[in-house]
Amino acid sequence: MPETGRLKQYTGWIDLDFVERERTPRKIIEMGIRHHLAGLSLSNTVILLEDLGVKRSRTAVHNWVHKADLQPEGGASPDRVAVDQKVIRINGEQYWLYTAVDPQTNRILHSRLFPTYTIAIGREFLSELTEKHAVTDALFLIDDAGDLIGSLRKEGLSYRVELHGHRNQVERVFREVERRTSSFSNSFSHVDPATAESWLQAHAFWWNQWLS
Structure with a gap:
């Protein structure tokens, strides 16, 4: 509630x-x-x-x-950025939600939904993130996902594989997303991917406002 x-x-x-x-x-x-x-x-x-x-x-x-077209605002300049992916099911098919979080504030910096996960997709997400926020000098905290490591290397961004610590912040955000989609068994039905992404970005916007 x-x-x-x-x-x-x-x-x-x-x-x-x-x-x-x-x-x-x-x-x-x-x-x-x-x-x-x-x-x-x-x-x-x-x-x-x-x-x-x-x-x-x-x-x-x-x-x-x-x-309302709500989505996280730009303009942040964090020292660290936690990035992760989570599977979201839409009409029985798997999509990947990429999310970047400032672990100091718990704010969601950027969130996008993609039909797959590859180095190219990771680079697209990181490119959008760096356009919205001053993160080129930040340290990226990731798990050992090969596509994220590869995309960070290609973009020339610093990273550290961290399974605990600051990365717990992005895990907390994903747990909240899972809680909010639990009524759909962690999936969306009878919507197209663009509509699901719009809702997920709106929820990210609300999350940031809730933290204010």
């Missing part, structure tokens, strides 16, 4: 320009987005809104989340 007291502190952190034609008040839309990303299922979010006198469908709440 979401931490209601903390959620009430958040105001105005979601850009709601997309709701110009929505008949739902902006405060209600923001509340629906926040509570869904914080842990409520779509069905329970709908029940919450009904308790407030606003009747909306699960599809409406789902669309609010994706129209």
Whole structure:
């Protein structure tokens, strides 16, 4: 269940320009987005809104989340970056969620979903990460995954294989992602990969706001 007291502190952190034609008040839309990303299922979010006198469908709440186009902000300059991958199932097929975390703050720096894991995919993820954040001089903390090691070498980035310590921070983030997708048996059904990635990035955005 979401931490209601903390959620009430958040105001105005979601850009709601997309709701110009929505008949739902902006405060209600923001509340629906926040509570869904914080842990409520779509069905329970709908029940919450009904308790407030606003009747909306699960599809409406789902669309609010994706129209908001939320994703982690750029501009960080951490000394260390923990990077890992996790398998996400979409319609029975495996995809790989790449995530970079600042282990000092637990903030998610970048998150992307890919259909496979290769050195080329790792380099694409790292290239996007370095465009968003000042991490070219950071020490990357990874497990012994060969594709990550190869992609870091190709990009000329410093790394250290670390199975514990600071890497526990990225494992904590992945455990939270797993918790949030547990109702789907750690998988998404009846959605395309782009929609699943949009939700995962929105959750990463919420995670960072929750830490503020």
